[in-house]
Amino acid sequence: MNFERVELSESDAEFRDEVDAFLAEHVTDEVRRRDRETGDNFDEGLHQAMAAAGWLAAELGMPGGPELDRLRRRLWDLSKRRAEVPWVTWGTTAIVVPSVRNHGSRELQEEVLPGVLDGSVRLCLGYTEPDGGSDVATCRTRAVRAGDEWVINGAKMFTTGAHNCRYVFLITNTDPEAPKHKSLTMFLVPLDTPGVEIQGLRTVDGDRTNIVYYSDVRVPDRYRLGEVNQGWSVLLGPLNEEHGVVGAAADGLQDVSILTHQGLTMATVVDRVSGLAAGRIAEDRSAAYRLGRSVAKVEAALSAPHMFGRVALAQTMRDIAPDLMDVLGPTAALPSGPDGPADAGYLYRWAPLCGIYGGTLEVFRNMIAQHVLGLGRPAYGRSKPKVGAAAG
Numbered sequence: 315m316n317f318e319r320v321e322l323s324e325s326d327a328e329f330r331d332e333v334d335a336f337l338a339e340h341v342t343d344e345v346r347r348r349d350r351e352t353g354d355n356f357d358e359g360l361h362q363a364m365a366a367a368g369w370l371a372a373e374l375g376m377p378g379g380p381e382l383d384r385l386r387r388r389l390w391d392l393s394k395r396r397a398e399v400p401w402v403t404w405g406t407t408a409i410v411v412p413s414v415r416n417h418g419s420r421e422l423q424e425e426v427l428p429g430v431l432d433g434s435v436r437l438c439l440g441y442t443e444p445d446g447g448s449d450v451a452t453c454r455t456r457a458v459r460a461g462d463e464w465v466i467n468g469a470k471m472f473t474t475g476a477h478n479c480r481y482v483f484l485i486t487n488t489d490p491e492a493p494k495h496k497s498l499t500m501f502l503v504p505l506d507t508p509g510v511e512i513q514g515l516r517t518v519d520g521d522r523t524n525i526v527y528y529s530d531v532r533v534p535d536r537y538r539l540g541e542v543n544q545g546w547s548v549l550l551g552p553l554n555e556e557h558g559v560v561g562a563a564a565d566g567l568q569d570v571s572i573l574t575h576q577g578l579t580m581a582t583v584v585d586r587v588s589g590l591a592a593g594r595i596a597e598d599r600s601a602a603y604r605l606g607r608s609v610a611k612v613e614a615a616l617s618a619p620h621m622f623g624r625v626a627l628a629q630t631m632r633d634i635a636p637d638l639m640d641v642l643g644p645t646a647a648l649p650s651g652p653d654g655p656a657d658a659g660y661l662y663r664w665a666p667l668c669g670i671y672g673g674t675l676e677v678f679r680n681m682i683a684q685h686v687l688g689l690g691r692p693a694y695g696r697s698k699p700k701v702g703a704a705a706g
């Protein structure tokens with residue numbers, strides 16, 4: 315891994331300063347406070363401002379925004395992170411856009427893409443169902459053809475951001491008799507279609523997600539992405555993106571793994587706790603030890619690439635959050651926010667979720683065991699008792 319510091323040219327440093335000034339103007343304390351309160355991880359005004367300045371187009375590599383080479387893209391991403399720009403709904407939108415460009419009809423692209431660039435159209439992910447999300451291909455939400463339309467019935471769990479989005483990237487089952495990977499068809503369903511009902515759901519860390527019900531939802535065939543029953547091939551790109559199975563870049567100008575964003579928030583919390591507990595560290599060797607161990611674990615997790623990084627970051631957050639709360643004492647439980655004590659309590663509540671969304675820790679551990687270490691498929695059934703084994 316390359317840990318070298320990148321020296322900025324004068325014009326790149328100027329670019330970074332302009333970016334920081336833009337973010338300081340638009341990502342106000344009020345934006346951050348509102349985001350914590352709503353749990354939306356999205357801010358309409360800020361999103362519109364980024365669209366108007368061409369940042370959304372630039373990120374998608376489409377015309378109309380500032381030119382971003384790899385270094386400037388990195389500077390932009392890091393500045394956004396430092397400024398705490400809410401990221402989830404733009405993140406899901408950016409994941410789905412390539413599927414619309416690669417698999418949507420020209421008509422659908424013309425309907426959707428200009429709105430994505432001007433900030434009025436956002437896209438969310440409708441994969442998980444109430445019966446389970448780890449096995450994405452097992453889908454019960456049905457789409458049945460009726461002339462030039464499709465009729466959709468079913469329910470999706472955890473459709474994060476649906477209440478701020480215009481369309482959902484929806485997995486449907488169009489052939490229940492077929493093997494599961496050949497039964498799927500993808501749609502971009504307008505969320506204002508009659509029969510769509512969005513119900514809010516708050517998670518333990520205060521984030522907002524949704525359950526979305528689909529009752530006789532009729533959508534024209536133009537909202538289909540890709541071929542009927544070949545949805546798996548449409549889904550693979552976005553799934554890989556979300557799982558973070560993309561290789562690290564040799565120039566070091568991108569995150570080495572997904573969840574780095576969460577990892578850097580964790581690093582900030584460790585720093586703040588260290589600052590607040592400085593007096594205690596001097597007197598109490600166990601507090602110093604627990605903080606030191608937390609710092610070391612965070613550093614190791616942030617350096618782990620690919621799927622390993624994802625597992626290391628989510629596991630580390632679970633491991634260190636209780637230590638940070640102990641070190642800080644009762645103030646750790648105070649409400650968090652821009653003026654909050656150190657966000658250790660927030661980290662504690664956030665940690666379980668980071669090991670669930672986009673695929674659980676257990677599933678990724680199995681993927682590493684199977685695909686990287688070659689340990690074969692896990693067998694979860696009860697092992698058969700050996701003949702002649704003693705009872706008891």
Ligand SMILES: Cc1cc2nc3c(=O)[nH]c(=O)nc-3n(C[C@H](O)[C@H](O)[C@H](O)COP(=O)(O)OP(=O)(O)OC[C@H]3O[C@@H](n4cnc5c(N)ncnc54)[C@H](O)[C@@H]3O)c2cc1C
Pocket residue numbers: 438439440441442443444445446447448449471472473474475517521523667670671672673674675676677680
């Ligand atoms: C905050 C949040 C936001 C989310 N946002 C979205 C979203 O926008 N869109 C969306 O579609 N989904 C979203 N999800 C859903 C998320 O992707 C699923 O929760 C996740 O994939 C796990 O599915 P599940 O919760 O149904 O658990 P299940 O799949 O039912 O799993 C239950 C338990 O069994 C274990 N398990 C399951 N399969 C295996 C296996 N093969 N090997 C070992 N253990 C296994 C799991 O680890 C887990 O402990 C979100 C979830 C959260 C918490």
